[in-house]
Structure formats: C-alpha cells, structure tokens
Ligand code: PRP
C-alpha cells in the first residue's frame with residue numbers, strides 16, 4: 001500500500017483541529033479588517049491549502065493573489081537570498097495586504113516578502129501563518145495571526161512537503177524515519 005497517510009509516525013494536527021483553528025483565525029481577521037479592502041497573498045506552493053480554507057472561512061470580500069519565491073542555490077535557505085518566480089497580479093498600492101503561508105521556519109521567506117511588499121506602498125502588510133517554529137527562527141518576522149507554535153521538527157501535510165510528496169495529506173504530522181533512508 002502506498003497511501004499518502006501511511007508514512008506518518010505521529011499526527012500533530014488533525015484535519016478537524018486545523019479547520020477549527022483556521023475558523024478562529026478567520027474570525028479574528030474579519031474583526032480586524034471590518035470595512036476594509038483586503039488582499040490575501042498566498043505563497044506558492046505550500047500555502048495553497050491554508051489559503052483555500054482561510055479564504056472560504058471569511059465571510060467578507062477578499063481578493064486572492066499569489067506569489068512564488070525561491071531561495072537561490074540548491075533549494076536551501078542558507079544563502080539568505082530570495083528571488084521572485086511569480087509576482088502579484090494585483091497592484092497593492094494603498095491596500096491592506098495579508099500574506100498567507102502555512103509555516104514560518106527560519107523566517108527568511110516571510111521576512112523578505114514582508115519588506116518587498118511593504119515597499120510597494122500598501123496601506124498595511126500583515127502575516128497569517130498556520131505554523132511557526134520559534135526555535136528555528138533566524139530572521140525577524142512579526143506574524144499577526146498564528147495557528148500554532150511547534151517544536152523544531154520536520155512536519156508534512158496540509159501543503160507541507162517532503163520532496164514534493166505529502167502536500168495533499170489532510171492532517172499535519174511527522175514522518176517515519178524510514179522515509180528518509
Ligand atoms: C516553505 C514553506 C514556507 C517557507 C518557510 O516553502 O512553505 O513558505 O518554506 O521557511 P522559511 O521560514 O525558512 O523561509 P518552500 O520555499 O520550501 O516552497 P514551497 O512552499 O513550494 O514548499
């Protein structure tokens with residue numbers, strides 16, 4: 001058998017827990033942006049699931065746009081350099097922007113993205129992330145909406161991949177060591 005859920009050694013957050021937490025974050029966002037024009041910016045590709053669920057949990061009108069960014073080099077974050085693979089379609093000048101991602105790890109991606117989008121003259125730029133690893137943080141990132149802080153463990157599911165697999169897992173969990181070997 002090779003079901004996507006077979007390789008998990010532990011489930012950290014079930015689909016139900018994730019949906020409940022996303023609904024709570026959505027309620028906070030609705031309250032904070034009441035009467036305001038809001039653009040959600042999803043960070044491809046990991047944020048696809050949280051973006052889809054968060055946007056649908058919101059009762060207000062939002063625009064959904066996407067960016068794809070990548071670290072230079074061999075896919076590691078070590079260089080500290082980020083480049084844009086796909087830019088926004090929207091002009092965010094004077095608009096409220098909420099960056100949506102599923103995890104803050106070192107913080108490089110969202111630290112860079114916050115400053116990049118901030119330079120385009122938006123009314124505001126904030127971050128919503130489902131997960132954050134405080135012990136892994138290397139760059140200053142202020143996330144306004146955080147689902148959960150987690151230990152510095154490798155997690156997959158709900159958009160999070162290991163070698164491009166497990167993104168379509170409904171839960172979030174840790175992988176069996178046998179997968180790595
Ligand atoms: C992952 C994840 C976050 C980022 C977090 O994306 O989806 O966007 O890394 O790590 P950081 O805080 O250390 O920057 P990745 O760049 O691996 O691409 P993906 O979204 O396509 O998986």
Ligand code: MG
Nearest residue numbers: 043044045046
């Ligand atoms: Mg990502």
